[in-house]
Amino acid sequence: MADFLRLLQNENMKIYRRAGTWVMYAFVVGIPLVMSLAIVSVTPEDPPSNWMFMFIASNILVNLIAIFTVVKAADAVAGEFSQGTIKLLLIRPWRRSAILLSKFLTLLLFGLTLTAAAFAVTLAVGTAFFGYTASPEDMFSGMGRENPWAYMLLWYLYQFISTVAIASLAFMMSAAFRSGGLTIGLSIFILLAGSLITNLLSLLNKPIVKYTLFPHLQLTSYLDGGRGPLPQYPTTLGFSLAVLGVHFLVFVAVAWLVFNRRDVA
Amino acid sequence: MTQSPVVRLQEVTKKIGGRTIIDRISLEVYPGEVFGFLGPNGSGKTTTIRMMVGLMSITSGDILIGGHSIRKEFPQAIRQVGAIVENPELYRYLTGYQNLVHFARMVPGISRSRIDEVVRLVGMESRIHDKVKRYSLGMRQRLGVAQAVLHRPRLLVLDEPTNGLDPAGIRELRDYLRNLAREEGTAVFVSSHLLSEMELMCDRVAILQKGRVVDIRAIRRDSESSEVAPDDVWFDVDRPEEALRALDGLGKGRIEDGRLTVTANRKAVADINRRLVEAGFSVYGIRVKTKTLEDQFLEVTKGESVG
Numbered sequence: 001m002a003d004f005l006r007l008l009q010n011e012n013m014k015i016y017r018r019a020g021t022w023v024m025y026a027f028v029v030g031i032p033l034v035m036s037l038a039i040v041s042v043t044p045e046d047p048p049s050n051w052m053f054m055f056i057a058s059n060i061l062v063n064l065i066a067i068f069t070v071v072k073a074a075d076a077v078a079g080e081f082s083q084g085t086i087k088l089l090l091i092r093p094w095r096r097s098a099i100l101l102s103k104f105l106t107l108l109l110f111g112l113t114l115t116a117a118a119f120a121v122t123l124a125v126g127t128a129f130f131g132y133t134a135s136p137e138d139m140f141s142g143m144g145r146e147n148p149w150a151y152m153l154l155w156y157l158y159q160f161i162s163t164v165a166i167a168s169l170a171f172m173m174s175a176a177f178r179s180g181g182l183t184i185g186l187s188i189f190i191l192l193a194g195s196l197i198t199n200l201l202s203l204l205n206k207p208i209v210k211y212t213l214f215p216h217l218q219l220t221s222y223l224d225g226g227r228g229p230l231p232q233y234p235t236t237l238g239f240s241l242a243v244l245g246v247h248f249l250v251f252v253a254v255a256w257l258v259f260n261r262r263d264v265a
Numbered sequence: 266m267t268q269s270p271v272v273r274l275q276e277v278t279k280k281i282g283g284r285t286i287i288d289r290i291s292l293e294v295y296p297g298e299v300f301g302f303l304g305p306n307g308s309g310k311t312t313t314i315r316m317m318v319g320l321m322s323i324t325s326g327d328i329l330i331g332g333h334s335i336r337k338e339f340p341q342a343i344r345q346v347g348a349i350v351e352n353p354e355l356y357r358y359l360t361g362y363q364n365l366v367h368f369a370r371m372v373p374g375i376s377r378s379r380i381d382e383v384v385r386l387v388g389m390e391s392r393i394h395d396k397v398k399r400y401s402l403g404m405r406q407r408l409g410v411a412q413a414v415l416h417r418p419r420l421l422v423l424d425e426p427t428n429g430l431d432p433a434g435i436r437e438l439r440d441y442l443r444n445l446a447r448e449e450g451t452a453v454f455v456s457s458h459l460l461s462e463m464e465l466m467c468d469r470v471a472i473l474q475k476g477r478v479v480d481i482r483a484i485r486r487d488s489e490s491s492e493v494a495p496d497d498v499w500f501d502v503d504r505p506e507e508a509l510r511a512l513d514g515l516g517k518g519r520i521e522d523g524r525l526t527v528t529a530n531r532k533a534v535a536d537i538n539r540r541l542v543e544a545g546f547s548v549y550g551i552r553v554k555t556k557t558l559e560d561q562f563l564e565v566t567k568g569e570s571v572g
Contacts, residue, residue, distance in 0.1 A: 006370040013367065018358050084354030088412060091318045091348050092371035093340040264320040 007098065011106035015072060024068045028114060031064070032057045032122050036129040049136035050126035051148040057126070058152070061118040062159040066191055069111040069163055073170035074183035076103045077259065081178040086264055096260045104171060104252070111167055115160045119152070141224050151223065158219035165217060165244045166191055168251040175255040190214070198230070207233055213247045216240040269332075270295050271345070271420045271452035272317065276326035279312055279476075286312050288476045289326065294452045296419070299442055301463040301484075302456040304473030310456040311351060313473070314424050317454070318348050331419055344372065347418035349426065353409025357398040361389060361408050364397060365415065372416040379415065386441075387411045402429035410438070414445070421445065422454045427462055439466045498534055500525040501550035502541060511544045512537060526554070 015021050035057055039047065048056070077100070080086040090096060136148055144151040170187040177183055190197075194214035201209040209215065215229040219240055222228060228235035270293035279287040287309045294300040304310050315321040317328055319335050319342070328335045333342035355364045365383065369375040384393050387407040397405065406429055413421060421442075427435045443466065445451045457463050463470055464484060472480045502508045505525040512518045516529035516537055527537060534551065541548055 003373060010367050010370055013363065014356065014359070017363065083357065084352065085356055087320060087350045087354065088368065090320060091343055091346065091350070092368070093344040094371060095340065261322075263322055264315065 004098065004102065007094065007102035008106055008109075011076075011102050012109070015106065015110055021072075024114065025117065027064060027068075028061060028118050029121050031060060032125040035060075036125050040129055047130055049133040049138050050123070050130045051133060051136040051144065051152070052138045053126040053130055054122040054152060055139065055144070055155075057122045058118060058156070058159075061122065062115070062156075062163070063191075065111065065114045065118060066163050066166055067188060068114060069107065069167045070170040070187040070191070071184055072110055073107050073167045074174045074180040074187065076107055076171060077174040077255075078178050078180040078183055081264075082180060090264060097256060100175070100256060100259050104168075104255075107167055107171060108164060111163050112160065115156060115163065119156050123152075143224055155220055155223060158223070161219055161241070161244065162217040165213065165248060168248050168255075169213075172251040172255040175259045191217075202230070202232065209233065210235060210239075211243060213243070216243045268296050271331060272454065273329045274313075274317070274326070275329070277313070277316060277323055277328060278325045279309075279316060279321065280324045286476050287316070290473075290476075290478050291326075292471055292478060292481060294420070294454055296450040296452050297446050298469065299446050299453040299455065299467045301467035301470035302454060302473060303460065303463055303470050304456075304458065306458060308473045309476040310458075310473060311424055312476075314348070314350060314422055314454075314456060317422060318346055318350060319343055320350065344416070345419040346422060347413035347416065347420070348422035348424075349406075349409040349413055350422075350424050352428070353405045353412075355397045355405060355408055355412070358396065360396050361393040361400070361404075361411075364408060365393075365411060368412045369415055375415055383411045383415055386414070388437075403431060403434050406430055406434070406438075410441075417449070418451065420452045420454065424456050425458075426455055427457065427459060435462065442466060496528070496530070497554040498527050498529055498537075499550075499552045499554055500527065500537070500541065500548060501552070503547045503549075508541055508544075508546050511546065512540065515540060 032053075036053065039053070080089055089099060133148075135145060137145065139145045139148060139151075141151055166187060169190065170183050173183040173186060174180065194217055198209065198212070198215045201212060210230060210233050218229040219237070222237045222240070228237075228240060272294045274290050274292050277287060277290045278285065290313060292300075302310055302313070312321065316323050317330075317335065319339050323336055328342075330342040331345045333345075335342045355361075356367065359367065362380070362384070365380050369380055384390055387410055389404065389407055389411065392400070392404060397408065400408065406426070410423075410426075413423070423442075426438060426442075430438060439462075442453050442455070446453050446468075455463070455466060467484055469481060469483050471478050472482075499521075500508070502525055505520055505523065508525050509518045509520060512527070516527040516533050518525065518527045520526070527533075529537060538548060538551060
């Protein structure tokens with residue numbers, strides 16, 4: 001077990017010793033700061049509450065975090081292949097599954113850390129610029145007006161689950177295609193075109209759309225007693241989680257099978 | 266050799282898409298031995314090495330390292346192997362030292378002092394905290410050797426290790442490998458297409474052609490240079506035809522490329538020389554025409570181009 005922690009240590013070193021990683025963190029810290037400064041500089045008559053600010057800034061950040069996590073997922077396996085380091089990595093007394101697991105856990109930890117950082121920064125910056133409000137009037141969510149902490153925490157949790165789903169998809173492609181560029185391209189396409197694809201599938205008027213991945217990336221549609229991402233096909237949170245879970249398992253299984261089997265040439 | 270081999274290839278075969286890349290290769294490498302794996306490009310050297318270190322699956326046959334099968338007991342088998350497969354590709358955005366820490370963490374029991382020791386061993390002290398992207402190919406090669414020997418492997422596998430090294434670096438590597446084999450009893454398995462290199466470095470070589478081992482032979486070291494076994498000797502004389510007649514059956518003489526060539530042992534060479542001088546011939550030079558590995562190689566591979 002202690003030995004496996006050393007694999008995690010290695011994977012983390014390979015993430016945090018790269019300048020690009022710190023640029024990602026700089027975005028997470030910088031965007032809320034710049035937004036606040038912009039709002040304050042126009043001295044609005046009715047400035048947002050810290051919660052309203054947090055909600056808006058977080059919406060921007062979580063999309064960015066999803067993209068950053070996809071970039072790291074793409075690099076996790078494909079990067080080792082393109083650098084050629086995979087040949088030195090796999091000739092150590094570890095099963096390939098252990099190496100792959102260490103990479104996947106490190107990826108999830110990276111996504112979680114960025115998400116937690118976004119939560120902390122948007123909360124802190126919002127409070128610093130707009131003061132702390134216990135029960136904000138301007139939140140459009142009923143739950144957010146009464147209990148903003150619980151609302152934002154739940155909102156972040158749902159977003160993180162979506163990030164995990166898209167990261168595991170990217171991770172699978174990274175292991176299968178061994179091409180970081182292709183993985184990043186396809187993942188971000190799915191991320192951006194997801195709602196379009198959902199709309200397209202809805203035109204079929206068949207409930208099959210319920211079982212596809214894309215709509216369920218919008219878990220926040222269940223907040224405030226919503227009936228899910230598909231108005232014409234009401235679903236429950238449990239159903240969405242089950243669909244995401246099945247996709248997750250398939251992605252991880254494919255990544256594992258491909259990574260374990262293939263010859264390293 | 267009475268010791269048990271460090272690595273044993275048993276009828277190793279690799280087929281890719283119905284094509285046989287490696288055809289029933291069997292060989293053994295013993296502790297303290299530098300074993301050369303020689304063959305033209307595309308003969309299957311790297312494929313064989315990839316199977317030895319578990320990067321490629323084996324279609325049939327098996328490879329045992331210290332008695333452990335690389336296919337069935339991978340961690341136990343690979344624990345005893347240090348390797349560079351093709352170029353030493355390391356993490357370019359990490360320093361040399363961070364690279365070593367990375368690989369040290371993957372094997373239990375490698376201390377910081379062992380890392381420092383290896384850094385000194387490969388002579389990288391002054392540059393080890395620089396990023397690998399700023400290293401020359403020769404320095405990456407040294408760092409590659411460092412990561413391969415960190416965990417004191419019983420088998421060291423090096424694929425084309427002299428690529429990109431300058432002559433001084435090649436000599437240094439050669440001395441280091443021979444020393445490692447002699448002092449620590451490490452079995453060293455090197456592939457190369459550079460015949461002259463292999464001749465200086467190896468105790469035995471296997472010659473590979475089109476996925477098959479066509480020959481395995483020991484390299485005769487200079488120190489064991491034979492007193493008795495006859496060699497082909499060139500006598501650079503004036504009037505070689507007449508000189509051949511003057512020999513009168515002393516040694517097995519003939520004219521090759523217009524030069525007098527005699528198959529003779531050490532003592533016979535002296536006798537022949539005396540006879541020629543006494544008969545009034547001018548002897549300008551005597552040269553033993555040792556069969557180089559290159560000659561042997563070309564002989565077995567029937568002149569197929571190398572490298």
